[in-house]
Amino acid sequence: MKLLHRLRYPDLVCQQAVELVTEYLEGSLSARARRRFEAHLAACPHCTEYLAQMRETISLTGRLEPEDLTPQMRDEFTDLYRRWRSEQQ
Amino acid sequence: MDPDSELLLQLRSGDERAFVSLVERYHEPMLRLAASFVPSGAVAEEVVQDTWLAVLRGLNNFEGRSSLKTWLFRILVNRARSTGSKEQRSVPVADPEPAVDPSRFGGGGGWADPPEHWIEAAERRMEAGKLADRIRAWLGELPARQREVVLLRDIEGMSSEEVCAVLALTEGNQRVLLHRGRSRLRQLFEDEFREVR
Numbered sequence: 416m417k418l419l420h421r422l423r424y425p426d427l428v429c430q431q432a433v434e435l436v437t438e439y440l441e442g443s444l445s446a447r448a449r450r451r452f453e454a455h456l457a458a459c460p461h462c463t464e465y466l467a468q469m470r471e472t473i474s475l476t477g478r479l480e481p482e483d484l485t486p487q488m489r490d491e492f493t494d495l496y497r498r499w500r501s502e503q504q
Numbered sequence: 505m506d507p508d509s510e511l512l513l514q515l516r517s518g519d520e521r522a523f524v525s526l527v528e529r530y531h532e533p534m535l536r537l538a539a540s541f542v543p544s545g546a547v548a549e550e551v552v553q554d555t556w557l558a559v560l561r562g563l564n565n566f567e568g569r570s571s572l573k574t575w576l577f578r579i580l581v582n583r584a585r586s587t588g589s590k591e592q593r594s595v596p597v598a599d600p601e602p603a604v605d606p607s608r609f610g611g612g613g614g615w616a617d618p619p620e621h622w623i624e625a626a627e628r629r630m631e632a633g634k635l636a637d638r639i640r641a642w643l644g645e646l647p648a649r650q651r652e653v654v655l656l657r658d659i660e661g662m663s664s665e666e667v668c669a670v671l672a673l674t675e676g677n678q679r680v681l682l683h684r685g686r687s688r689l690r691q692l693f694e695d696e697f698r699e700v701r
Contacts, residue, residue, distance in 0.1 A: 428609075428612060428613030428614055429613060429615045430602075430604070430609040430613040433603045433604050433687075434602070434603055434683075436603070436683070436687075437679060437682055437683035437687075438679065438683075441664065441679060441682075461618035462615075464618070464619050464621065465604075465619045465690075467623060468622070468690050469686060469687075469690055471623045471626065471627075471693075472686055472689050472690040472693055473658050473686060475626060475630055475635065475639060475693070476654065476658045476659060476686075476689060477658050477659060477661070478630065479636055479639060479640065479659055481531070481532040483528070484527065484528055484531060484532075488527075488531070489524055489527075492523065492524055492527045492531075492556070493520055493523075493524055495556065495557070496520045496524070496560070497520065499561075500518050500520075
């Protein structure tokens with residue numbers, strides 16, 4: 416039984432594991448696929464590093480702040496809003 | 505009261521600072537997104553200006569069935585799409601695009617050229633304020649559809665459902681585009697910090 420299972424679900428190789436990272440982080444892997452992925456990570460320091468780098472990529476990208484408006488743009492948008500207000504009255 | 509309702513109330517009641525802070529928060533992210541749909545920065549600028557006008561015009565009819573942010577970006581994307589698609593936008597999602605260059609794996613599919621460490625170096629440069637501009641430039645190098653998803657998910661912090669609604673994508677395609685975009689960015693970080701050998 417166990418052998419049959421191993422035949423049907425062979426261990427992941429690294430090249431397959433890297434393609435599952437997003438689904439893993441999204442929580443969209445099935446319970447079985449998740450266990451298989453985590454079993455691979457437990458045995459593979461390179462893929463563990465790879466997963467950490469994907470998390471870091473998301474974290475660094477997420478820290479970008481919108482650039483400030485120029486004072487001139489700020490004035491333009493204030494005018495735009497005032498015009499809209501005056502049309503509302 | 506949730507932050508959206510409070511902001512809406514301020515916007516409708518004539519609080520111009522509320523409007524300017526809304527523009528502060530979303531103008532540049534909207535420009536960045538618009539730029540991936542239209543041929544030039546000038547056109548993207550026009551699309552975003554039009555979006556702000558449409559937002560003001562629609563403010564009193566907005567019913568809050570989606571978040572304010574999702575509403576803003578939907579208006580933007582609809583305008584950007586109708587203004588003119590960039591050529592070659594529709595690279596099929598089905599085309600294979602590996603997360604990592606296949607030449608970095610051996611015959612059995614294990615790493616032959618494993619990922620190099622760069623997390624600490626990237627953190628140091630980010631803290632020194634010297635990485636954000638590079639990341640912005642890299643985002644500009646992503647294929648348009650990947651960039652759109654990464655911008656909304658990882659920078660704007662939208663959920664996958666919101667992104668699917670804004671960009672009219674299926675859940676599956678959204679995830680594929682996100683995976684490819686993030687994978688490309690990871691590679692760009694690795695290249696940036698790769699030690700000269």
